[in-house]
Amino acid sequence: MPEPLSLVVNGEPRRLEVEGRTLLVHALRDGLGLTGTHVGCDTSQCGACTVLVDGRAVKSCTLLALQAEGTEVTTIESLAADGELHAIQRAFVEHHGLQCGYCTPGMILTVHDLLEHDHDPDEETIRRALRGNYCRCTGYQPVVESVRAAARALAT
Amino acid sequence: MSESLIGVARPRIDAPDKVTGATRYAADGYVHGLLHARLVLSTEAHARIRGVEKDAALQLDGVVAVLTAADLPVVKSGTDRAAEPLARDEVVFAGQPVALVVAESEAAAEDGVEAVVVDYEPLPAVVDLEAAMTPGAPPARLSAEEAGGDLESIHAGVDKGEDDAEEEQLSANVLDSVTRGSGDVAAALEASDAVVSGTFRTPWTYQAYIEPQVSTAWLEPNGTLVVSTSTQGSFVTQNELFRAFGLDFDKIRVIAEPLGGAFGGKFALVEPLAAGAALALRRPVRVALTRTEDFQATNPASAQITELRIGGRKDGTLTGIEARMLVDRGSNAGWGVEGITSLLVAGPYRWEAFDLRGYGIQTNRFTFGAYRAPGAPTAAFALESLVDELAEELGVDPLELRLKNALVEGDTAVSGNPVPTFGAVEVLERIREHPLWARRDSLPEGEGLGLAAGYWPGGNEPAAAVCRVDSDGILTVITSAADMSGVNSGFQVIAAEAFGMPPDRVRVVTTDTASGPYAGASGGSKVTYTVGAAVLKAAEAAREKLLAAASQELEIAPDDLEVVEGVVRAKGAPDRSITVAELSRKALRFGGRYEPIEGHGGSAQTRGAPSVAAHLSHVRVDRETGEVELLRHVIAQDVGRALNPALVEGQMRGGATQGIGWALFEELAHDEDGRLLTGSFLDYAIPVAERVPPIDTLIVEVPAPDGPFGAKGIGEAPVVAAPAAVVNAVAAATGVRMRRLPMTPPRVWAALTGTEEPS
Amino acid sequence: MIPAAVGYHRATSLEDALEALAEPDAKALAGGQSLIPVLKLRIARPSLLVDLGGLELRSIERDGDELRIGALATWKDLTSSLELDSSGLAGLADCASSIGDLQVRNRGTIGGSLAHADPASDMPAMLLALGARVETRSPDGERSLSVSELLVGPFTTALGERELITAVVLPVPPPGSGSGYASVEHPASGFPLAGAGALGRPDGTKAVAITGVGARPQLVPESGSLDDVEVYGDRFAPESYRRHLAGVVAARALEIAQVRSEGRR
Ligand SMILES: Cc1cc2nc3c(=O)[nH]c(=O)nc-3n(C[C@H](O)[C@H](O)[C@H](O)COP(=O)(O)OP(=O)(O)OC[C@H]3O[C@@H](n4cnc5c(N)ncnc54)[C@H](O)[C@@H]3O)c2cc1C
Ligand code: FES
Numbered sequence A: 001m002p003e004p005l006s007l008v009v010n011g012e013p014r015r016l017e018v019e020g021r022t023l024l025v026h027a028l029r030d031g032l033g034l035t036g037t038h039v040g041c042d043t044s045q046c047g048a049c050t051v052l053v054d055g056r057a058v059k060s061c062t063l064l065a066l067q068a069e070g071t072e073v074t075t076i077e078s079l080a081a082d083g084e085l086h087a088i089q090r091a092f093v094e095h096h097g098l099q100c101g102y103c104t105p106g107m108i109l110t111v112h113d114l115l116e117h118d119h120d121p122d123e124e125t126i127r128r129a130l131r132g133n134y135c136r137c138t139g140y141q142p143v144v145e146s147v148r149a150a151a152r153a154l155a156t
Numbered sequence B: 001m002s003e004s005l006i007g008v009a010r011p012r013i014d015a016p017d018k019v020t021g022a023t024r025y026a027a028d029g030y031v032h033g034l035l036h037a038r039l040v041l042s043t044e045a046h047a048r049i050r051g052v053e054k055d056a057a058l059q060l061d062g063v064v065a066v067l068t069a070a071d072l073p074v075v076k077s078g079t080d081r082a083a084e085p086l087a088r089d090e091v092v093f094a095g096q097p098v099a100l101v102v103a104e105s106e107a108a109a110e111d112g113v114e115a116v117v118v119d120y121e122p123l124p125a126v127v128d129l130e131a132a133m134t135p136g137a138p139p140a141r142l143s144a145e146e147a148g149g150d151l152e153s154i155h156a157g158v159d160k161g162e163d164d165a166e167e168e169q170l171s172a173n174v175l176d177s178v179t180r181g182s183g184d185v186a187a188a189l190e191a192s193d194a195v196v197s198g199t200f201r202t203p204w205t206y207q208a209y210i211e212p213q214v215s216t217a218w219l220e221p222n223g224t225l226v227v228s229t230s231t232q233g234s235f236v237t238q239n240e241l242f243r244a245f246g247l248d249f250d251k252i253r254v255i256a257e258p259l260g261g262a263f264g265g266k267f268a269l270v271e272p273l274a275a276g277a278a279l280a281l282r283r284p285v286r287v288a289l290t291r292t293e294d295f296q297a298t299n300p301a302s303a304q305i306t307e308l309r310i311g312g313r314k315d316g317t318l319t320g321i322e323a324r325m326l327v328d329r330g331s332n333a334g335w336g337v338e339g340i341t342s343l344l345v346a347g348p349y350r351w352e353a354f355d356l357r358g359y360g361i362q363t364n365r366f367t368f369g370a371y372r373a374p375g376a377p378t379a380a381f382a383l384e385s386l387v388d389e390l391a392e393e394l395g396v397d398p399l400e401l402r403l404k405n406a407l408v409e410g411d412t413a414v415s416g417n418p419v420p421t422f423g424a425v426e427v428l429e430r431i432r433e434h435p436l437w438a439r440r441d442s443l444p445e446g447e448g449l450g451l452a453a454g455y456w457p458g459g460n461e462p463a464a465a466v467c468r469v470d471s472d473g474i475l476t477v478i479t480s481a482a483d484m485s486g487v488n489s490g491f492q493v494i495a496a497e498a499f500g501m502p503p504d505r506v507r508v509v510t511t512d513t514a515s516g517p518y519a520g521a522s523g524g525s526k527v528t529y530t531v532g533a534a535v536l537k538a539a540e541a542a543r544e545k546l547l548a549a550a551s552q553e554l555e556i557a558p559d560d561l562e563v564v565e566g567v568v569r570a571k572g573a574p575d576r577s578i579t580v581a582e583l584s585r586k587a588l589r590f591g592g593r594y595e596p597i598e599g600h601g602g603s604a605q606t607r608g609a610p611s612v613a614a615h616l617s618h619v620r621v622d623r624e625t626g627e628v629e630l631l632r633h634v635i636a637q638d639v640g641r642a643l644n645p646a647l648v649e650g651q652m653r654g655g656a657t658q659g660i661g662w663a664l665f666e667e668l669a670h671d672e673d674g675r676l677l678t679g680s681f682l683d684y685a686i687p688v689a690e691r692v693p694p695i696d697t698l699i700v701e702v703p704a705p706d707g708p709f710g711a712k713g714i715g716e717a718p719v720v721a722a723p724a725a726v727v728n729a730v731a732a733a734t735g736v737r738m739r740r741l742p743m744t745p746p747r748v749w750a751a752l753t754g755t756e757e758p759s
Numbered sequence C: 001m002i003p004a005a006v007g008y009h010r011a012t013s014l015e016d017a018l019e020a021l022a023e024p025d026a027k028a029l030a031g032g033q034s035l036i037p038v039l040k041l042r043i044a045r046p047s048l049l050v051d052l053g054g055l056e057l058r059s060i061e062r063d064g065d066e067l068r069i070g071a072l073a074t075w076k077d078l079t080s081s082l083e084l085d086s087s088g089l090a091g092l093a094d095c096a097s098s099i100g101d102l103q104v105r106n107r108g109t110i111g112g113s114l115a116h117a118d119p120a121s122d123m124p125a126m127l128l129a130l131g132a133r134v135e136t137r138s139p140d141g142e143r144s145l146s147v148s149e150l151l152v153g154p155f156t157t158a159l160g161e162r163e164l165i166t167a168v169v170l171p172v173p174p175p176g177s178g179s180g181y182a183s184v185e186h187p188a189s190g191f192p193l194a195g196a197g198a199l200g201r202p203d204g205t206k207a208v209a210i211t212g213v214g215a216r217p218q219l220v221p222e223s224g225s226l227d228d229v230e231v232y233g234d235r236f237a238p239e240s241y242r243r244h245l246a247g248v249v250a251a252r253a254l255e256i257a258q259v260r261s262e263g264r265r
């Protein structure tokens, strides 16, 4: 039974019809065409689907779309403002924090949450914060370096 | 001249799209009227299919069709995955696709899968590798046997050279055996000052790319089958589909979309399913595997058992090596890694005598496939463990022992071929200089350092490329090589350097099989070495066209011109110049006078360009819990020439991290009936950020004579000896030698306490 | 993977939630970090999900010598709560921060964790050691259960079909107490192979509870011996290993607690 859902996605009020069982990730990808949010697992572990809901990083595969009613959802597509990369995005580009890039949108949004609450995380804090974001390509170190660079850039 | 572009670290060219979510992966494209498929997977490891009950599923809302093997228009015979995308009569592993439910939505397809009932007649499942090869073992596949295989056993003639052709009694599950021998190993070991041996086990291991396999197929109105897919090889896939479905070759177009990781696993597994369904239903169909399907139904790396014995003399000379390597091929009758693994088990060393045997054995587990440096991590795990033990027995330094016996150019490898340019000595020397190595005897209690070396021979395949200046003045590099590891960014630098263009005025396009120049599949560490060489020639050819046009335009002989930063100018008179953009505009227009500035290049490399890497791993072992913590890892690798050091380091770290996965975490385990026990990330661990240490990368450059600017393939070498280094570090920390990977906490604890190791 | 078809109702009040739960096979939904994975695997197929997300049950408050944690308080709420900023309650924050990952901690709730009764979940051991009680509401009224009364077996609680956890209440340990949590995690799932929560009081009394090893969390007997404690083994971690590990984490948790109780925090 399709049900109405209204929420704010990337700053714009959106209305769509979803089923009770529809996961937020599918509403974003299939309903709104926001394919920058990826799916990498069935067990809520890989973090490829991470988005911000009211500013907090959540796994959009582990949230019903209807649970997001009335919230503000931010996906990777809206992080760059007016064609300018966000400091975190820029850091990932410059510090080689990605290879295949499949994990990258989720990583960046988790880091967004982290840096919102911790302006100068140390290496251990960063690695712990990334526990729920799997990357098979980079070995994580360049990601860690990207996060540090982003923290520095945001501090200035 | 301006500074060389080679060797400068710069961001990947695809990075901006990837950080903004703009990259469309194979699951992301919008297709009008798209149907979605989910797989019905076999719950039995070995069984006959008596029937598939579809009706209940077909009643469900949104379900369009339930397809079984008979419904797919496959014309190819045989048992490979393209010939048999859905099991015909016999299932040979749990997780094998039996039926495809196609529906209007993914959710409906999943509802349908639940409603399909398959009736199986169970057959004995062949799960134990050693039991599988002994005469009298039940066959892992009946259909092959009916097709003419010997019922009882085959005699695998094991050629030992001139003396005796020894014959071993083996079951029909042994699909292949390979032997390499030279000299008298028994005598060489007999005459050694020390001989060490062991049996080493590695499990089935999953590529675990974060993007599950996905493929979308549709028919154009003229009947062309278009497949947009996550693949390492567009032409390979086109070929497979051509043979599977018997369409006209030009009626198959394969588009390799940006890959969300592959590591050897993405080769024509899901494409035949999507294409078969699209052909059967004449509607667009997407097969996007769920992670659960991907775990069960794809093609992970073989489990192996290696019995190894090596000897050496007190002066630090390695003498003889004897290996017997059992390779689990699962249901893959086509190929296996027994050949390469039994070659690589000799390592980057000289031996006076060797006897190396590999056996490819079929069982009822998975279809075996390639995973980064297939067969190599297992071989290095066995050999490098024993080399360390031998060094201890002989009382020589383990690094010096390796150095003394390291292959150098001109030596004869166990393959019988001369060793080409080879950086084994250089990488070992770099490790010796690392400050961590000096600390090996002064580490705190519970910590240890482990050293290991290993190589990957590299691959060759002819390839072609095109370079063209477009009317916007940008040099466009066109290839059909799927960008698995950042090769496009390498092409960018090669073309920019060869043509005389700033890199930001070079774009790289990956085209599809309908229009692209030929390239083999990305894998085997060959893309930069082969396609890169073609790009170099194409850029040079385009440059000639450029100079010819500029020569006319400026009325200066081509030899007196140079191209700097996208400007053609007279040598010595830089103000007499014209930009590449201007020239291209003059060429690409109605009535233009110059040939398009476009060059074609090809390569057919014949010499190998092996890449070798040495690792140093620093661990701390918690004796109470058996947990192994990695404190630091160092990798020194001969990369030929680092075109873009940032990408090279990325491959080194990524490879080493996957090696850490082999060492500590990863195992696809089955129960005794052949059902997968670790089929999700809840049970199958891959390295996560907090378990991976900082990894120091030491780039060593021993240029490959035939490689573009000396570059060679580097993607596989970094994984090879990483697990062995961790194993040796654990041994150094605890005195305990682990013979089975992964070294999970319960296994390490059992080894430390002398209790029985969990299976 | 996608759940089987299911209805959805967003509860506007506790009463409304209890009302909605009257539907056969209805199930409460809090953070969804346990329930949604289960729905996706189609292990559970409720008819209706009653989303508690909008209810005001999230506060963490000191009430005299009691700490009240609303059932909908997330792990993140616990790790950032100032109320837990004392050595006696520090183990709660330790424990919450060792659960799952950043994203899971942003959504997973203490009430959901208890109601899910996963024998491998972390928090029950810590709560057991701290002597916490669980307050519930059902159409029959309110009641209060101890953690061991609530958790009767793997994925099984003493809750009625229409009974919701509203809060977790625990006695604030006397000044000078210390608490701590220690675990060894499964490398894949991150759930504990064995976990232990401990409380040490200034008078030298202590309480230690373990989780992850048996059907439910268990208090370690006064003697400290784990010989009689129920321990399960599996392919990955056999019983002998888990039993040993339970002892290791129990000792480590107690060590943390005692160091804290001596004020060397
Ligand atoms: C990737 C991942 C890793 C995790 N790792 C860990 C870990 O290391 N350790 C650990 O302990 N946990 C772990 N968890 C589980 C996590 O802690 C969950 O958040 C928690 O177990 C359930 O809380 P929830 O709010 O999400 O509950 P939900 O998933 O919403 O509900 C769980 C169950 O509780 C019921 N329920 C919910 N709230 C109430 C209530 N107030 N009254 C009555 N019934 C209720 C629901 O009906 C359902 O049956 C992990 C989860 C994920 C996805
Ligand atoms: S897809 Fe959401 S966590 Fe993997």
Ligand code: FES
Pocket (backbone or CB within 6 Å): A097, A098, A099, A100, A101, A102, A103, A104, A134, A135, A136, A137, A138, B210, B260, B261
């Ligand atoms: S960059 Fe490929 S998974 Fe992270």
